Amino acid sequence: MSGSLFSKDGIMRINTDNxxxxxxxxxxNAQLTPWLKVSNNTQYFDSRYKYPGLEGGANSNFVAITVHALPIYAPRNPDGTPTYNTLKNNYSIGDGLFANLLKGVAGGEQRVHELTTINTVELSLAKNWNLTANHSYSFYITDDWYRSAVATYSIQPGIMTTVPNYNTDQLKKTFWFDPQNVVNVFSSYNHTFGKHYVSAMAGINYETRKHQVLAGSRKNLLSESLNDLNLGTGEQLVNGGAYEYELFGAFFRANYDYLGKYLLEVNGRLDGTSRFGSGRRNGFFPSVSAGWRISEENFFESARNAVNNLKIRASYGTLGNQLPPKFNDNPASSSFYPYIPMMPTAQSSWITNGQKLQYVSSPAPISAGLTWESATTSNIGLDATLLKNRLNISFDGYIRNTTGILVPGQVLPSVYGATVPTQNAGNIRTKGFELTLGWADRFNIGGRPFSYNVSFVVSDSKSKVTKYDNPNKTLSNPYIGQVIGEMWGYQIDGMFQSNEEAQAYKVDQTIVNKQRLSAPGDWSKLQAGDLKFADLNGDGKIDQGANTLGDHGDLKKIGNNRARYRYGINIGASWNGFDFSALAQGILRKNWYPGNNADKFWGPYSRPYYSFIPEDFGKDIWTPENPNAYFPVLRGYTALNAGGDLNAANDRYIQNVGYLRLKNVVIGYTVPEKISKMVRIPRARIYISGENLLTYTPLRSKYIDPEAFDGDATNGRTYPMSKTISAGLNITF
Structure with missing residues (x-):
């Protein structure tokens, strides 16, 4: 048995999250008889995240307090009451969030309860013949609540006014229950006869999962410190939702080995899912792999001192997928009943006899032929151990063809009047590799053994669209030949260095300068410090043409938003009771064009009233005295609004958010046994550990975490990742 308790406070100074x-x-495990063994493996996890302010967690607060909050604004008045508006302009102070946080009532809690228990029975039917059956039951429960509260502020002493943004007293409760059952029954057999070894395994798999949600809310509670729906006196709402799905499959595996030299394996799965209609629910997915241990051949004897082990291997196989993946960052339908027409219900704004009318809309079009996606992979690999087992090399190269991807069947104009039905209509080809290098050795230092190891792993892949119904190859949709993740934008040929140069530029930049053209007076004119967009097609104007591959105007490929060349480095060493380990990981390249609300990057170019401006930001702004600055002449909203020059993706401001992060470093010392046993402790180890200690990135901002872009684009507005240093003691009794 093992367990843990963990607690961590957030970084907010007032009403911190926890x-x-x-x-x-x-x-x-219990061996009940020589032929019967039973086991149970259970894990329970419970967590609670309590946070103040806006619904969803403290990260929402970090976003909101950057808006409408110039640094000159104070969150409190001299008498301690919150501020919200100064009446000096139209903007509130932090959208009222400071008043909300200082009130100290608004906030919520996210609870998770997770259980998995697996019971297994193993029967020994005969020599080398076993039967195994297991059942896994798990559930995932979320139990969340959120309390909004009425916040007040003052402009004059003694006169409190309700903040318009936060004028609702309400409690929300959400309960989410996801139980899952998995049953596996399989039998395995192996036998050695002479130089031959064979083994076989076959079985069945059954899975079922249900989802249920119950949510309710109540307004105007009788207490600000107690949270219960029964305390509400105002409007009460309730809603819910549910779905379930089942999977059933049969599988087999057969292995053959001759003298440990020639290896062969054959696999197959017949899978069925409830997500598809009758006649299309099942798919068969076979695979075969073979290996040759060259180092075991007689002709390799002379090289065995240098190459201790050498094996080449190859495989070819298909796997099925029944859940919709992301295709070019556009998720397909996530319905668990995609083959059934759904008739959405809604409430009319018309009132009849004191009640709002309910109505049902016509269902969206569906495809009756939905079935499994197939991913067929061809792989070749090599494993080698050299120099007396000190150097290990493993390499895999593969080509994966994913066919029948669930995507909108074809690109249709908006006059179609409905969403395009999802079909098995897309194909992608992915080419990739993975390389692992490891070195381990030991020698004596001061008469004591010193051992160390270093390993490096790198992988990369690139995917291209090989089928998609987009005959015009519009750039806003996938098209045949497209590299997944490619980014298009304009080319910047520097900045105008004088008003005369700007006025003499004959190229029409209206499309990317609408924000400038709406400015008053001379600020509407192109002038020194403005960006100079390149007219790549020579038609005298900057635009995207027909936005197709054949006519993309002045657009060009400026990057790719998929991670390339993921890598990791692991180092370890030990000597005389001391041990050391370090892990670093990163991405060599991933492009990101800062979004319109990427305030940590754009600063006042996005919203002039942001509360945060990067340190030394003024040195990056173009002025006649600073003609080689990174950013153009300062214009507000040019990164925020469509038609702003910085809002238009271009090659000057596209960023590489690749990174190298020192994820973990541990230094430990194991107390000598002769000392620890004096206090009846067989083993004791003390250590100090550091997490996220150092980060290098070519991203041109030290206020945005590059690892935050590994999952999604958040404009860099994320709860900061902690740099943690801890000390610990491990004792074995």
Missing amino acids: FKSYTLRSKI
């Missing part, structure tokens, strides 16, 4: 978690694990 995370707590509890885990319990147990594993029991």
Whole structure:
């Protein structure tokens, strides 16, 4: 048995957020008879995240307090009351969030309860013949609540006014229950006869999962410190939702080995899912792999001192997918009943006999032929151990053809009047590799053994669209030949260095200068410090043409938003009771064009009233005295609004958010046994550990975490990742 308790406070100084978690694990094995073995493996996880302010967590607060909050504004008045508006302009102070946080009532809690228990029975039917059956039950429960509250502010002493943004007293409760059952029954057999070894395994798999949600809310509670729906006196709402799905499959595996030299494996799965209609629910997915241990051949004897092991291998196989993936960052339908027409319900704004009318809309078009996607992979690999087992090399190269991807069937004009039905209409080809290098050795230092190891892993892949119904190859949709993740934008040929140069530029930049053209007076004119867009097609104007591959105007490929060349480095060493380990990981390249609300990058070019301006930002702004600045002449909203020159993706401001991060460093010392046993402790180890200690990135901002872009584009507005240093003690009794 093992367990843990964990607690961590957030970084807010007032009404801080807090995370707590509890885990319990147990594993029991019992050999009841020589032919019967049973086991249970159970894990329980419970967490609680309590936060103040806006619904969803503290990260929402970090976004909101940057808006409408010039640094000259104070969150409190001299008498301690919150501020919201100075009446000096039209903008509120932090959209009222400071008043909300200082009130200290608004906030919520996110709770997670997770259980997985697996019971297994193993029967020994005969020599080398076993039967195994297991059942796994798990559930995932979320139990969340959120309390909004009425916040007040003052402009004059003694006169409190309700903040318009936060004028609702309401409690929301959400309960989410996801139980899952998995049953596996399989039998395995192996036998060695002479120089031959064979083994086989076959079985069945059944999975079912349900989802249920119950949510309710109540307004105008009788207490600000107690949170219960029964305390509400105002409007009460309730809603819910549910779905379920099932999977059933049969599988087999057969292996053959001759003298440990020639290896062969054949696999197959017949899978069925409830997500598709009758006749299309099942798919068969086979695979075969073979290996040759060249180092075991007689002709390799002379090289065995240098190359201790050498194996080449190859495989070819298909896997099925029944859940919709993301295709060019556009998720397909996530419905668990995509083959059934759904008739959405809604409430009319018309009132009849004191009630709002309910109505049902016509269903969106569906495709009756939905079935499994197939991913067929061809792989070739090599494993080698050299120099007396000190150097290990493993390499895999593969080509994966994913066919029948669930995507909108074809690109249709908006006059179609409905969403394009999802079909098995897309194909992608992916080429990639993975390389692992490892070195381990030991020698004596001061008469004591010193051992160390270093490993490096790097992988990369690139995907191209090989089928998609987009005959015009519009750039806003996938098209045949497209590299997944490619980014298009304009080319910048520097900045105008004088008003005369700007006025003499004959190219029409209206499309990317609408924000400038709406400015008053001379600020509407192109002038020194403005960006100079390149007219790549020579037609005298900057535009995207027909936005197709054949006519893309002045657009060009400026990057790719998919991560390229993921890598990791692991180092370890030990000597005389001391041990050391370090892990670093990163991405060599991933492009990102800052979004319109990327305030940590654009600063006042996005919203002039942001509360945060990067340090030394003035040195990056173009002025006649600073003609080689990174940013153009300062114009507000040019990064925020469509038609602003910085809002238009271009090659000057596209960023590489690749990074190298030192994720973990541990230094430990194991107390000598002769000392620890004096206090009846067989083993004791003390250590100090550091997390996220150093980060290098070519991203041109030290206020945005590059790792935050590994999952999604958030404009860099994320709760900061902690740099943590901890010390610990491990004792074995």
